[in-house]
Amino acid sequence: MKKLPKCILTGATGGIGQAIAKQLSEKGYSLILVGRNIENLVMLVNKLQGKHEVVIGDITNETDRANMIAKSFNNVEPSVLINNAGISNFSTFNEVSDTDINNVLTTNLTSTIQLTHEFLKKRGGQKSTVINVGSTLGSIGFPGYSLYCASKFGLKGFSEALSREMANTDVRISYLAPRATDTNINTSNVIDMNKALGSKVDPPEMVAKELVYLLEGKKNSRFIGWPEKFFARLNGAFPELVDLSMKKSLPTILKFTEGK
Numbered sequence: 168m169k170k171l172p173k174c175i176l177t178g179a180t181g182g183i184g185q186a187i188a189k190q191l192s193e194k195g196y197s198l199i200l201v202g203r204n205i206e207n208l209v210m211l212v213n214k215l216q217g218k219h220e221v222v223i224g225d226i227t228n229e230t231d232r233a234n235m236i237a238k239s240f241n242n243v244e245p246s247v248l249i250n251n252a253g254i255s256n257f258s259t260f261n262e263v264s265d266t267d268i269n270n271v272l273t274t275n276l277t278s279t280i281q282l283t284h285e286f287l288k289k290r291g292g293q294k295s296t297v298i299n300v301g302s303t304l305g306s307i308g309f310p311g312y313s314l315y316c317a318s319k320f321g322l323k324g325f326s327e328a329l330s331r332e333m334a335n336t337d338v339r340i341s342y343l344a345p346r347a348t349d350t351n352i353n354t355s356n357v358i359d360m361n362k363a364l365g366s367k368v369d370p371p372e373m374v375a376k377e378l379v380y381l382l383e384g385k386k387n388s389r390f391i392g393w394p395e396k397f398f399a400r401l402n403g404a405f406p407e408l409v410d411l412s413m414k415k416s417l418p419t420i421l422k423f424t425e426g427k
């Protein structure tokens with residue numbers, strides 16, 4: 168039987184992270200579950216099939232990142248890194264603080280890039296896969312999400328450039344873009360806004376299934392959901408058309424931004 172690679176999974180205790188952990192463990196992958204809360208990590212690992220490791224740490228902390236990599240490479244080396252940890256921010260730009268700007272960009276972009284850098288250095292060119300969990304909002308600028316969009320557009324650009332840079336190596340860099348998903352990252356305002364706009368919301372199990380498909384396939388990116396993937400392409404080719412559609416939705420979106 169083919170030996171499955173060992174995977175580091177950040178944001179393992181979140182909604183999408185738990186679904187990924189469950190599906191990968193059921194397929195026989197061995198996991199290193201990374202999170203900030205030991206109780207949640209232990210609860211998760213106890214629910215999974217097979218033997219897995221847990222590593223506590225905040226990806227925005229340099230010492231924690233070094234520790235995550237050191238502990239992960241202690242036994243059998245992981246060859247897959249799934250960068251799934253992330254935070255959101257839904258508010259008008261007027262309402263955001265300096266701390267919000269720092270937190271969103273550091274967590275979703277800078278620290279994710281730094282962890283990837285440390286992981287790939289440690290792998291030293293051996294066959295490896297990195298999957299970055301981005302978002303539809305990494306391709307479509309959405310009112311109320313300027314910080315989140317900045318971070319996920321950045322992550323998409325990073326993934327695309329690095330994937331092309333590594334094209335002739337054994338390192339594969341992939342990008343997964345879920346649309347709205349039913350997890351705690353979305354505040355009640357966001358849930359209400361999605362209902363008002365008629366936006367579809369996926370269960371985390373569906374996102375996990377797409378991630379497994381991406382991991383086991385040969386493609387470098389996957390965008391989830393229709394019409395979102397069409398809008399992402401349309402926004403790339405004819406952004407002015409998406410401007411018009413967003414302008415129509417703007418009063419509804421602004422009704423739900425936090426602080427209103």
Ligand SMILES: NC(=O)c1ccc[n+]([C@@H]2O[C@H](COP(=O)([O-])OP(=O)(O)OC[C@H]3O[C@@H](n4cnc5c(N)ncnc54)[C@H](OP(=O)(O)O)[C@@H]3O)[C@@H](O)[C@H]2O)c1
Nearest residue numbers: 178180181182183203225226251252253302347348350352
């Ligand atoms: N849900 C959606 O609508 C949606 C749509 C598109 C993309 N995504 C992306 O999917 C990914 C997973 O999100 P989710 O929906 O599962 O959200 P979630 O339930 O809130 O989970 C987020 C996870 O990230 C972890 N995390 C956040 N900051 C961290 C840090 N500094 N260090 C270590 N871990 C940290 C959290 O850990 P703690 O438990 O310690 O807080 C949590 O496990 C994110 O990258 C998100 O941007 C989500």
